[in-house]
Amino acid sequence: MFSLPKELIKAFVVLKRSEFITCVKNSGYYKSSKNIDIALDKLNALNEEQQNILYSAYDETDGVIVLNLGEPVELFFTKCCGGGTSNSENILGYKVNYLRKVLCKKCSERCEEVKVDCNTLAELLNCRIKYKEQIREIIKDVSRDDTGRIRKLNILGKDITGEKIMELLKLPSNRIYFKEDSIVLKVIGEGLGLGICVEGAVNLANENKDxxxxxxxxxxxVEFVKIDEQKIVNSLEGRKIVIDAGHGGKDFGNINGDVKEKDINLFIALKLNELLTNKGADCTLTRYKDEDIPLSDRVKIINRKRPDIFISIHQNSFPQESVNGIEVYCFKDDSDAIELSSMILDSVSKNVELKNRGVRNGEYYLLRESKSTGVIVECMYITGNYDSQKLEEDSLEKIAEAIYEAVCEYFNVNK
Ligand SMILES: [Zn+2]
Ligand SMILES: [Zn+2]
Known part of the structure; x- marks a missing residue:
């Protein structure tokens, strides 16, 4: 099996770590995910035996990340560039400053000839072909970048990108040439030619390059900087969170005797704010006291702040006292919101012993009009015969703590 030299694995680890960092410009803090397994799943060249090498590569590059113009870079690699990598705009369609054409003198000009017959080509493209048509006649307007990779071309009247042709014909690269008199393609290199050329990098490593x-x-x-990953995974610094205490002022929300939903919501929201702020998060509340804030103003606060998440705190009610438990609502298919919701449900139902009534789809104004990922937590049924026993401060604090723990889990931070 193909095995990679350690320095190349370290290069991958450092680039992958960089990808997992959000650069928070003003404070200069960085966030990262510790989960190097997930981070490296893209590198299918690695086999199980190389896991140990991978972990030591992770340790040895301790916190090193790569920046370009102050922003973390992403990992791009190609198996063999065949003599030159590409400018990003030719492959991705947009300019990435650190992905410029690099002449690679370190890999071989691997070249393959592939025979394609016109009929197969026509079939793949869903086109009709005239009798005895020559490949030269059906392929037109070939546009290439300056490493010779095909940007796009026209086959039988259809505009197709080089990448699409690669995919259709299962070619190893988009550096494709058409031979004059027959239907033979000459294909150079392997991969799209963006970023690190693996074959070239193997040779560099063998020349003792690090x-x-x-x-x-x-x-x-690019430049290299070192971050303190331990500090990062223990802090919510740089995370923006909006906490919305539902109702307020003359809008009481649900009631049960003297108990008003607006007061419970505010109590939990203030406690949650305290916990998250202590952990370094940048929190904003839609209200800090007992006042009536229209829903449209709450949405404005969220959309102005553009938080990573918002959490709206509510309490439910129902005519029958046998209905108890916590529900979390999120908007349609927002998978981040669904993830956060199930973490909140798990945490609250376990720590406060409330019935887990599941994640639900909520077509609510707040969820629909907000441009950030958010959830509405209906913490409990204040009318429930069981839940109403949880209305004293101790239990409400526990609910806030359980939501806080779920938020930490969501951001991959130790609580
Ligand atoms: Zn190369
Ligand atoms: Zn409510």
Whole structure:
């Protein structure tokens, strides 16, 4: 099996770590995910035996990430660039400053000839072909970048990208040439030619170049910085969160005797704010006291702040006292909101012993009009014969703590 030199694995680890960092410009803090397994799933060249090498590569590059113009870079690699990598706009369609064309003198000009017959081509493209048509006649307007990779071309009247052709004909690369008199394609290299050329990088590593040399060879204008990952995974610094205490003022929300939903919501919201702020999060509440705030103003606060998440706190009621438990609402298919919801449900139902009534789809104004991921937590049924025993401060504090723990879990931060 193909095995990669350690310095190349380190280069991948460093680039992958960079990808998992959100650069918070003003405070200069970084966030990262510790989960290197998930981070490296893209590198299918790695086999199980290389897991140990992977972990030591992770330790040895301790916190090093790669920045371009102050922003973390992403990992791009190609198996063999065949003599030159590409400018990003030719492959991705947009400019990435660090993905500039690099002449790679480190890989072989691997070249393959592929025979394609016109009929197969026509079939794949769902086109009709005239009798005895020559490949030269059906392929027109070939546009290439300056490494010779096909940007797009026209086959039988259809505009197709080089990447699409690669996919259709299962070609290893988009550096494709058409031979004059027959239906033969000459294909150079393997992959799209973006970022690190693996074959070239293997040769660099064998020349005793380290991971920084490898990255600098293929990435343009990058710098290396070291971050304190331990500190990062223990803090919510840089995370923006809006906490919305439902109702308020003359809008009491649900009631049960003297108990008003608006007061419970505010109590939990203030406690949650305290916990999250202590953990470094940048929190905003839609209200800090007992006042009536229209829903449209709450949405405005959210959309102005553009938080990572917002959490709206409510309490339910029902005519029958046998109905008890916590429900969390999120908007349609927002998978982030669904993830956060199930974490909140798990945490609250376990720690406060409330019945888990599940994640629900909520077509509510607040969820629909807000541009950020958010959830409405109906913590309990204040009319429930069981839940109404949880209305004293101790239990309400526990609910806030359980939501806080779920938020930490959501952001992959130790609570
Ligand atoms: Zn190369
Ligand atoms: Zn409510």
């Amino acid at each position: 991971f920084k040399d490898i990255i600098e060879y293929y990435y343009t204008g």
